Amino acid sequence: MKTEPIDQPGQDTSEAAVAQKSFAETALELGGKSADEARRTGAIDTADDQVESLFAAQYQTVNSPAHRAVWDRPLPVELFKSDEPQVPEDVRRVMDDSLEVVARHRRENTLLDENKKIPEAVLGDLANAGYWGLLVSKEYGGSGAKFAAFAPFLTQMAMYDPTVAGLASVHGCIGAVDPVRTFGNTEQKQRFLPDLASGRRLSAFALTEPWAGSDLTALRTRAELKNGQYIVNGEKLFITNVVPGRTIGLVCLIEDRPAVLIVDLPEQENDQFQLRKYGLWALKHTHNQGIIFRDFPVPAENLLTPPKGDGLTIAYHGLNLGRVSLCANAAGTMRLMMASMIPWAHFRRTYGEFISKRELVQRRLGALAGMIVSCDALVAWCAGLIDQGYRGEMECIVAKIFGSEMQKDAAVELFMKTHGGRSFLHGHMFGDNVHEFLAPCIYEGEGEMLGMAFFKSLVKSHGREYFEPIGKALQAAGIKKPNPLNPAHAWALKGALLNYGRWFLGQKLRTSAHVDFPGMPGQLQQHAQFAASRLQKMPLEISNTMSKHQLALADRQCRMAALSAKIQNLLTMLCTTLYAARHDDEVIHAAANVLCLDLTRQITGGHPSDRYFRAVNQLGSTVLDGGFKSVAGVDTGEILMSYQNQ
Numbered sequence: 001m002k003t004e005p006i007d008q009p010g011q012d013t014s015e016a017a018v019a020q021k022s023f024a025e026t027a028l029e030l031g032g033k034s035a036d037e038a039r040r041t042g043a044i045d046t047a048d049d050q051v052e053s054l055f056a057a058q059y060q061t062v063n064s065p066a067h068r069a070v071w072d073r074p075l076p077v078e079l080f081k082s083d084e085p086q087v088p089e090d091v092r093r094v095m096d097d098s099l100e101v102v103a104r105h106r107r108e109n110t111l112l113d114e115n116k117k118i119p120e121a122v123l124g125d126l127a128n129a130g131y132w133g134l135l136v137s138k139e140y141g142g143s144g145a146k147f148a149a150f151a152p153f154l155t156q157m158a159m160y161d162p163t164v165a166g167l168a169s170v171h172g173c174i175g176a177v178d179p180v181r182t183f184g185n186t187e188q189k190q191r192f193l194p195d196l197a198s199g200r201r202l203s204a205f206a207l208t209e210p211w212a213g214s215d216l217t218a219l220r221t222r223a224e225l226k227n228g229q230y231i232v233n234g235e236k237l238f239i240t241n242v243v244p245g246r247t248i249g250l251v252c253l254i255e256d257r258p259a260v261l262i263v264d265l266p267e268q269e270n271d272q273f274q275l276r277k278y279g280l281w282a283l284k285h286t287h288n289q290g291i292i293f294r295d296f297p298v299p300a301e302n303l304l305t306p307p308k309g310d311g312l313t314i315a316y317h318g319l320n321l322g323r324v325s326l327c328a329n330a331a332g333t334m335r336l337m338m339a340s341m342i343p344w345a346h347f348r349r350t351y352g353e354f355i356s357k358r359e360l361v362q363r364r365l366g367a368l369a370g371m372i373v374s375c376d377a378l379v380a381w382c383a384g385l386i387d388q389g390y391r392g393e394m395e396c397i398v399a400k401i402f403g404s405e406m407q408k409d410a411a412v413e414l415f416m417k418t419h420g421g422r423s424f425l426h427g428h429m430f431g432d433n434v435h436e437f438l439a440p441c442i443y444e445g446e447g448e449m450l451g452m453a454f455f456k457s458l459v460k461s462h463g464r465e466y467f468e469p470i471g472k473a474l475q476a477a478g479i480k481k482p483n484p485l486n487p488a489h490a491w492a493l494k495g496a497l498l499n500y501g502r503w504f505l506g507q508k509l510r511t512s513a514h515v516d517f518p519g520m521p522g523q524l525q526q527h528a529q530f531a532a533s534r535l536q537k538m539p540l541e542i543s544n545t546m547s548k549h550q551l552a553l554a555d556r557q558c559r560m561a562a563l564s565a566k567i568q569n570l571l572t573m574l575c576t577t578l579y580a581a582r583h584d585d586e587v588i589h590a591a592a593n594v595l596c597l598d599l600t601r602q603i604t605g606g607h608p609s610d611r612y613f614r615a616v617n618q619l620g621s622t623v624l625d626g627g628f629k630s631v632a633g634v635d636t637g638e639i640l641m642s643y644q645n646q
């Protein structure tokens, strides 16, 4: 993040900005929403603006690749490319040692304890390998890995164990590490980071409450300053990796504004701190519990004070990294699915033939290869942007939604169906992990809610420039339903409409610019050009939607979600083709081609062609023959109910 140094705990310098109503609040008020709903939505929008203001202008949302691909000419192709990450030797060693720790515990059958949780011994061995300090700078005892190296490493780790990979993200991205390293002052960094890096204290992120999940304006946990300490009261829910002795980033209200306190939880539950236990199907190999605070004291100096914004600013920052990590984890988990489908398909014979020879099964393997390559592409792209200093909120949302949706689809449509009835046996990867495969669609923001957030970020600047003045002119003239044929209405709106009319005409007159992708293999080039030209047509489609629904657009959630999904798919295609093209591997090219054909059909509403079936079956057959190199050697256990010796 390219920001001014964040060192001194200081006043929020943007009080004026805070007092000013956000675009969302104004639009909702003008659209007739209740003052409460407008205020709540406005609070989130303001938090978003404040995160923005932490970034230098060229890295803010309007200058991000996703935003520019839609609104700018020419389309900035360079911003969609990613590079192979350079991993310094010492960082590589930490990564290799960490992988070896998990591999060894798997071999020795000690990766899970008797409660099927990752035991402290494994977490300790990972600590000794330096796993928990990967994202902490060397100054504080970590190895200072770039995010572009860390994120794809999580894919590797997920191929050994997805829960261990997930915990690195909980600790390093959304837990206490990112808030402290990004927003802590020097004293806070010195106090917290060494223990977080060494793994002496692992961390968690406590935002969700029984009342507040999707709606973060409904937070109720409060901290009150009394005699140099914050006294915390409230309840948190669904907190991953929380047990006594952890350090948490606690989002709570201080003087009615969201804030983040870094809290060292006591080594044991007591009257002031208790854990609420419940049965949870997902994340069953780690701990996920509620936390109840009753007059729980936290030193005043544990409050993080971002230079602008509040606790949500801090939460949003870490969530971006978490969302990319989630996609990386999905890429590893889907490789595990692939690695388990291949031997099974070569083993299972029906009607006198191995199912690996059947088109339906080959199609599943081919489609899975496309999903994996695309997740890899999104991870490389987003992580590179984060390292360059981009805010990356829109791009990280694309990665999160795509990764979680692909993992869900792969699990149910491809993995489960290929393994048939055995999927449901105890000990089968599908049956044992189905909730793990589904839950990422919900945590770190439910996908459709995030899709709407993506859309709002995309249209915010356009709305502010062209639609807010129209709304304000209508409000000033007391016009509820504008009628362009009414001269009084036309007069009241003349300035605002003229401005919009100029933009609209400019778009209409513009011939569609051809974007070149030199050196890209033919099929990939076609997909990239399709994506680029469709993206460049989106401004009119978006703006027409805004004109049609005007201030009621906030209630047209289905339309927003549909437009958002279309744009996300186009961005995914662009990023995937460029990623594939930089690899000298025809299987990766073929996988990107299949994925793009699938996404094109979703965008255009077409039916699968014979060309598509040929491509996907051929790819599936190659995968079944061991052509998808990154799953070679992955151990997925024995085939259940094998009848070999019968």
Ligand SMILES: Cc1cc2nc3c(=O)[nH]c(=O)nc-3n(C[C@H](O)[C@H](O)[C@H](O)COP(=O)(O)OP(=O)(O)OC[C@H]3O[C@@H](n4cnc5c(N)ncnc54)[C@H](O)[C@@H]3O)c2cc1C
Pocket: 204, 205, 206, 207, 208, 212, 213, 214, 215, 237, 238, 239, 240, 241, 282, 283, 288, 439, 442, 443, 444, 445, 446, 448, 449, 557
């Ligand atoms: C396995 C797991 C691990 C988790 N780990 C953590 C953690 O470590 N830390 C943490 O703080 N939280 C964690 N969470 C919480 C998670 O982030 C929330 O569950 C998630 O953000 C959704 O909140 P909710 O469950 O309260 O959904 P709700 O707010 O109850 O919403 C339910 C659904 O209603 C719909 N909906 C809600 N509002 C709207 C609207 N305005 N318009 C349209 N539709 C709407 C959405 O589809 C939404 O998914 C975890 C959750 C799970 C399941």
